[in-house]
Structure formats: structure tokens, C-alpha cells
Amino acid sequence: MTFHSDFDCYGRMVLIRRFEEAVERLFSEGRITGTAHVCIGQEAIAVGMAAAMQPNDAFTSTHRGHGHFLAMGGDPGRMMAEMFGKATGYAYGRAGSQMMSDLSLGFYGANGITAGSMGLACGLALQAQYHNTGRVVVCTIGDGASNEGMFHESLNLAALWHLPLVVVCENNGYAMSTPLSVGLANQSIAARAAAYGITGTAVDGNSLSAVRDAVSLALTQARSGKGLQLVECHTYRLSGHSKGDKREYRSPAEEAAAWENEPLARLAAELEKQYPDAPGRIAQLNQQAAETIAAAIEFAVSSPDPDPSTVCDDLFAPHLPTA
Amino acid sequence: MKTFTATIRDTLAAELRRDPNVFLIxxxxxxxxxxxxxxxxxxxxxxxxxxxDTPISEQALIGTAIGAAAAGLRPVAEIMFMDFITLAVDQLTNLAAKLHYIYKLPCPIVVRTPAGGGRGYGATHSQTLERLFTGTPGLHIAAPSTAADASALLQSAIRGATPVIFIEHKLLYPLRWEIGLTLPPPLPFGHANITHSGNNVTVVAWSYMAHLALTAANQLAAEGIGVEVVDLRTLAPLDEETITAAVRKTGRLLIVEEGPKTGGFAGEIAARIFETSYDYLEAPLRRLAGPDTPVPASRTLEAACIPTVETIANAIRELASL
Structure with missing residues (x-):
């Protein structure tokens, strides 16, 4: 997905915000079921990463992946249809919220296992190195993933092999209900880069330009053969962990303070400072986002359910062993 | 004459020469x-x-292989002992097995892994853990008992588009077979082999147990007991047709499994035969498997844990007499 201006970025960020708000509303109304992890408050990271990437680059996501997918160009209608479990969804209703993908966008999927896509990202990067394609892989994880064994194993291996890989940690303050102070012996995730002899950077994850600049630099380094880069983006998960989270482990005052720093309003304020016509353009982008989400829901609702007789289809890729 | 080890090595070399996307990890x-x-x-x-060569990082190396496969390479991973595959079960179960169903990605990854006891390596270097994967749709599992089958199945596995757990029994490695100068052609998965024909008792087995079952069948032929040995070669897909025909032919079934009886794949085969062929059974079907215990290191204790030619032959004699 190409972003020509900060207004383009704002447009995608507000689309992500409206998508996630719709997901929360649809759950509360009982119109979609299962589970979902929304990224309200983290939109600047998703769009900042996507804006820094080149068209051939690849991306791996997390359980909190709607924003990443939309930023990479995911179609809101097909995503919403997947949320509704419909045949027109990205995986015909098989993936649900947590495992959507679109290879034509270089989006190798969200992943329901914490740190579960880190090996996948290493492998995609290994293929890029093996065939010298110039591709760099961006692998997002959350702060909670930094405590998985896979985090250590992947970073060590990727650093050792100088893989063209940028790991972006969205540090949103909570691993489900566990705050950093309870989950991390050293609360700087960027500092862990030293353990692997690589560069680790920490940035304000609620600033679009800060994320975009940091990820751009990391991508340039990785593409030039310097290998693995680690970028930690500080943000705040304004919603609960998932749809059933009552957020009793933190105070309303803490949340209110975090809302004062949320990325969408911050970007709007910056744009209004720079461009006299910003208020009108922002209002138009807000309107467009609302219409797109309404159309996405309509598309999903009017789409057919998958045929139950297809439940066992596609378990194996079609190219079977030759006789 | 060529060993199982050398045959696999030659097969890997041939595949590496044939396709530059094949690599070992x-x-x-x-x-x-x-x-x-x-x-x-x-x-x-x-x-x-x-x-x-990788660091000692089983889940990262398997995850890396999966990602490389998703992008078009054909990795053949080695997990040094099958016991260590437990460290990568997440990647195989949650990612590889679901990569095509959910993400529409091919996953041509082969995970070769030495399994089984008999060498006194103790409880964490001797297990046969195919049971960790037989209940996971989306994976193929090979467990050959001869060098030729290993080569033929390995070629199919490497050239396919599906994640394969490829089980190599440690006691097969040094054994020698007549293999010609050229390797056998690839063998599709899901085709069991009748390695010995007989009319009295059917024995279903795989990997090293299929090798022992064949030895037992040859011995029992001298006693006038005809044993039909079904060497499964692959557990997934399972050649239920060949098993069923063999059971209906003899009316008696023994399933031999190296791992503990509880929760083993023998139970799955038994249940399927019970569902489809109850009326054909002339005696209760039997499982001969390991006891429900870890595999101890002591040679004496370990021997008490694993079916042998003798215990297999005894079980066949007993079934034949019913």
C-alpha cells in the first residue's frame, strides 16, 4: 500500500480506528462471535510501518493484527466478512480475527500464538537472502512476546545469519492483564538488542513520523546487508486485551491520561498546525472511513455463509507428491 | 549393499543436486x-x-524452515532426536499444519528425525513420538522400515507441498539392503506394503516394528503359521484399505507399536478395524506395545519396554491359536 502524504496515513489510521470500534460494537451486539483483539490506540505503529515499507517487502503480524492488515492494504469488506465467518472472508471463514492473510499484499498473516510468527518471519527473510531478492521482512510482536523462548531463539538466529529482518515490538504496556512491571525483569525491550549484538531503538509509538522514521532507517539497514534490527514502539492499548476484558487491573485515571496521548488526535493536531485546509480534509477522511466501514459491514452481512461441506477442503496444498 | 543411513544421505544429495531450492537445516x-x-x-x-547448521533452537529452526517453505524454498530440517521435537511442536501443530488450510500457503517442509529406543540413550533420547502428530490434521507422517522405502518416500516428501514428519528409527540406520546404483523412484504417501503374505494372522506395524514383524513372520512360516505383514510406511495419510483387506483375509489382527500402549496410534487402527470389520474378526484384535512408562536407560530395563521379534512371534502364536 502506498502512502503519498500524511493525510493518506491519517485516512488509513482513522479507517483502522473505525474498523476496531465497529468490531467492539458488533461483539457487544452479539452480531459477531468468537474473539478479537483490537488495536485502538496503536494505529500509528501499523501505518508508520506500512508507510516505511517497499512494495515487495513482507510482513508478519500478531493476534492483534486488524490494524496491520488494513495498513498493508487489506480490504475492510473481506476482513469484516471473515469476522462474520462468511464465505467471502479472506479465509472463507476459517481464520476468524486472528489468522487473516493476503500474500498479494505481502501480508503473511496474523497469528494466534504469542511470538508464533517470529520463526516464519526468519524463514521469509532467509528466502530473501537465499535468492538475494532485496526483500526485507517486518515482523511485529507485542511486549508479551518478548518473554517467549521464540523471541530469544529467533533474534539470536536472525542476528547470527544477518537476515534482512526488522522486528517491531509494539509495547502497549500490557500482556493481557500483566503490566510491564510484573512481566519484564528489564522493562526496556530495545535493550535486549545488546544481547544479540544488534541495533535496538525505542521510539514514541503514538507518533506516526517517529515510527515511520525509525522503521525506515531499520529497513534501510537491513536491506543494505546489516541484518536484523529491533525497534520498540511505546504505545498504550486503550481497549481491553480482547472483547471480554473488563480492565479491572488498571484505573480509569490511567486510561484517561492515555487517551490524552492517543495517536489519531495527535496526528490530526499536527496536520492542523501545518496545513490550513486540514480540518476540512480530516473531516472528509473521517466521513470516508465511516462510509467504508458501513459498506464493509453491509458486504459481510449480505455475504453467504460458507458451505459446511467444504469444512475439510484445502487441508493440503494441491501439489501432491509425484508418483 | 547399502545402509539406511547411506541411502538417506544419497537421497538428500540427489535432491540437493536436482533442485537448488532444496536445503538442509x-x-x-x-x-x-x-x-x-x-x-x-x-x-x-x-x-x-x-x-x-543452526544454534540449538528447535522452535526457531522449524519456524524458519516453515517460513522459507512458505516463500518457495524446500527445507529439509533435522531434529537430532525425536524427543527434541517437543520443543517445536507449537510451530508444527499451530503453524505448519494450518498453513494451507488457513493461510493458503504451501508448506513443503520435511522434518527428518531419528526415533526409538534400543540404544540405551535413556528416557529423553529414546521415544517414538508420532502420537504427538497423528491427531493433527494437516501433517503427513512417514515411518519407513527399509532403506528403499525411506529413499522413495523422502523424495516424495521433498518434492511435495505438504509438511512431513519423517521418522527414521535409530536401529535401522546401520542395517544394510540391496539397493541398486540408482535410487528407487519416488513413492506416493498413503500406500502400505504387504511385506509378507500369509493366511492366519495379520500384523500391522511401521518403522522398526515393521522390520521386526517381518523377521517374526519369516520365523513363523517354518512353524506353519502364515502371517500377513502390513508395513504402513506412512501413518498419515493412512492406507486403511490395505489394512482392512489384510484383516478380512486372515480374520486376526495384531498391531505392534514401539511406544506406550495408552494413546498410541495402534489404538486408532484398532478402532477403525472394529468399526469397519468387526464381523470379519475370528478372534479379539490385539495390540502389542510398550508399557506406560518412560524408556529407561539400563539395557535390561529398556529391553523390557520394547517389543522384540520374540514377543511379536509369541503374540502371533497366541492369536493364531484362538
Whole structure:
């Protein structure tokens, strides 16, 4: 997905915000079921990463992946249809919220296992190195993933092999209900880069330009053969962990303070400072986002359910062993 | 005459020569040649990029192989002992097995792994853990009992588009078979082999147990007991048709499994035969398997844990007499 201006970025960020708000509303109304992890408050990271990437680059996501997918160009209608479990969804209703993908966008999927896509990202990067394609892989994880064994194993291996890989940690303050102070012996995730002899950077994850600049630099380094880069983006998960989270482990005052720093309003304020016509353009982008989400829901609702007789289809890729 | 080890090595070399996207990844597979010497010497022909030593990081190496496969390479991973595959079960179960169903990605990854007891390695280096994967749709599982089958199945596995757990029994490695100068052609998965024909008792087995069952069948022929030995070759897909025909032919079924009886794959085969062929059974079907205990290190204790030619033959005699 190409972003020509900060207004383009704002447009995608507000689309992500409206998508996630719709997901929360649809759950509360009982119109979609299962589970979902929304990224309200983290939109600047998703769009900042996507804006820094080149068209051939690849991306791996997390359980909190709607924003990443939309930023990479995911179609809101097909995503919403997947949320509704419909045949027109990205995986015909098989993936649900947590495992959507679109290879034509270089989006190798969200992943329901914490740190579960880190090996996948290493492998995609290994293929890029093996065939010298110039591709760099961006692998997002959350702060909670930094405590998985896979985090250590992947970073060590990727650093050792100088893989063209940028790991972006969205540090949103909570691993489900566990705050950093309870989950991390050293609360700087960027500092862990030293353990692997690589560069680790920490940035304000609620600033679009800060994320975009940091990820751009990391991508340039990785593409030039310097290998693995680690970028930690500080943000705040304004919603609960998932749809059933009552957020009793933190105070309303803490949340209110975090809302004062949320990325969408911050970007709007910056744009209004720079461009006299910003208020009108922002209002138009807000309107467009609302219409797109309404159309996405309509598309999903009017789409057919998958045929139950297809439940066992596609378990194996079609190219079977030759006789 | 060629060993199982050398046959697999030659097959890997042939596949590496045939397709530049094929590469090997694992712990100590380069200069060391793998813990069992299977990849010995390959690094000198193919170099460290294609015979790729990894840190001791089973889940990252399997995850990396999956990602490389998703992007178009054909990794053949080695997990040094099957016991260590437990460290990568997440990647195999939650990612590889679901990669095509959910993400529409091919996953041509082969995970070769030495399994089984009989060498006194103790409880964490002797298990047969195919049961961890037989209940996971989306994976194929090979468990050959001969060098030729291993070569033929390995070629199919490497050239396919599906994640394969490829089980190599440690006691098969040094055994020798007549293999011609050229390797056998690839063999599709899901085709069991009748390795011995007989009318009295059907024995279903795989991997090293299929080798022992064949030996037992040859011995029992002298006693006038005809044994039909079904060597499964692959557990997934399972050739239920061949098993069913063999059971209906003899009316008696013994399933031999190296691992503990509880929760083993023998139970699955037994249940299927019970569902489809109850009326054909002339005696209760039987499972001969390991006891529900870890595999101890002591030679005496370990021997008490694993079916042998003698215990298999006794079980067949007993079934034949019912």
C-alpha cells in the first residue's frame, strides 16, 4: 500500500480506528462471535510501518493484527466478512480475527500464538537472502512476546545469519492483564538488542513520523546487508486485551491520561498546525472511513455463509507428491 | 549393499543436486555430519548455505524452515532426536499444519528425525513420538522400515507441498539392503506394503516394528503359521484399505507399536478395524506395545519396554491359536 502524504496515513489510521470500534460494537451486539483483539490506540505503529515499507517487502503480524492488515492494504469488506465467518472472508471463514492473510499484499498473516510468527518471519527473510531478492521482512510482536523462548531463539538466529529482518515490538504496556512491571525483569525491550549484538531503538509509538522514521532507517539497514534490527514502539492499548476484558487491573485515571496521548488526535493536531485546509480534509477522511466501514459491514452481512461441506477442503496444498 | 543411513544421505544429495531450492537445516548437520552421521560429507559438496547448521533452537529452526517453505524454498530440517521435537511442536501443530488450510500457503517442509529406543540413550533420547502428530490434521507422517522405502518416500516428501514428519528409527540406520546404483523412484504417501503374505494372522506395524514383524513372520512360516505383514510406511495419510483387506483375509489382527500402549496410534487402527470389520474378526484384535512408562536407560530395563521379534512371534502364536 502506498502512502503519498500524511493525510493518506491519517485516512488509513482513522479507517483502522473505525474498523476496531465497529468490531467492539458488533461483539457487544452479539452480531459477531468468537474473539478479537483490537488495536485502538496503536494505529500509528501499523501505518508508520506500512508507510516505511517497499512494495515487495513482507510482513508478519500478531493476534492483534486488524490494524496491520488494513495498513498493508487489506480490504475492510473481506476482513469484516471473515469476522462474520462468511464465505467471502479472506479465509472463507476459517481464520476468524486472528489468522487473516493476503500474500498479494505481502501480508503473511496474523497469528494466534504469542511470538508464533517470529520463526516464519526468519524463514521469509532467509528466502530473501537465499535468492538475494532485496526483500526485507517486518515482523511485529507485542511486549508479551518478548518473554517467549521464540523471541530469544529467533533474534539470536536472525542476528547470527544477518537476515534482512526488522522486528517491531509494539509495547502497549500490557500482556493481557500483566503490566510491564510484573512481566519484564528489564522493562526496556530495545535493550535486549545488546544481547544479540544488534541495533535496538525505542521510539514514541503514538507518533506516526517517529515510527515511520525509525522503521525506515531499520529497513534501510537491513536491506543494505546489516541484518536484523529491533525497534520498540511505546504505545498504550486503550481497549481491553480482547472483547471480554473488563480492565479491572488498571484505573480509569490511567486510561484517561492515555487517551490524552492517543495517536489519531495527535496526528490530526499536527496536520492542523501545518496545513490550513486540514480540518476540512480530516473531516472528509473521517466521513470516508465511516462510509467504508458501513459498506464493509453491509458486504459481510449480505455475504453467504460458507458451505459446511467444504469444512475439510484445502487441508493440503494441491501439489501432491509425484508418483 | 547399502545402509539406511547411506541411502538417506544419497537421497538428500540427489535432491540437493536436482533442485537448488532444496536445503538442509538443523543442529550439527554440517562439519559434524549430524548426530547419526546421515549428512556426513554433504557440506563439502553443497556448502554451508545449503547444509545450514543452526544454534540449538528447535522452535526457531522449524519456524524458519516453515517460513522459507512458505516463500518457495524446500527445507529439509533435522531434529537430532525425536524427543527434541517437543520443543517445536507449537510451530508444527499451530503453524505448519494450518498453513494451507488457513493461510493458503504451501508448506513443503520435511522434518527428518531419528526415533526409538534400543540404544540405551535413556528416557529423553529414546521415544517414538508420532502420537504427538497423528491427531493433527494437516501433517503427513512417514515411518519407513527399509532403506528403499525411506529413499522413495523422502523424495516424495521433498518434492511435495505438504509438511512431513519423517521418522527414521535409530536401529535401522546401520542395517544394510540391496539397493541398486540408482535410487528407487519416488513413492506416493498413503500406500502400505504387504511385506509378507500369509493366511492366519495379520500384523500391522511401521518403522522398526515393521522390520521386526517381518523377521517374526519369516520365523513363523517354518512353524506353519502364515502371517500377513502390513508395513504402513506412512501413518498419515493412512492406507486403511490395505489394512482392512489384510484383516478380512486372515480374520486376526495384531498391531505392534514401539511406544506406550495408552494413546498410541495402534489404538486408532484398532478402532477403525472394529468399526469397519468387526464381523470379519475370528478372534479379539490385539495390540502389542510398550508399557506406560518412560524408556529407561539400563539395557535390561529398556529391553523390557520394547517389543522384540520374540514377543511379536509369541503374540502371533497366541492369536493364531484362538
Amino acid at each position: 538443523g543442529e550439527d548437520i554440517g562439519a559434524y555430519g549430524g548426530a547419526f552421521g546421515v549428512t556426513r560429507g554433504l557440506i563439502s559438496e553443497f556448502g554451508p548455505n545449503r547444509i545450514r
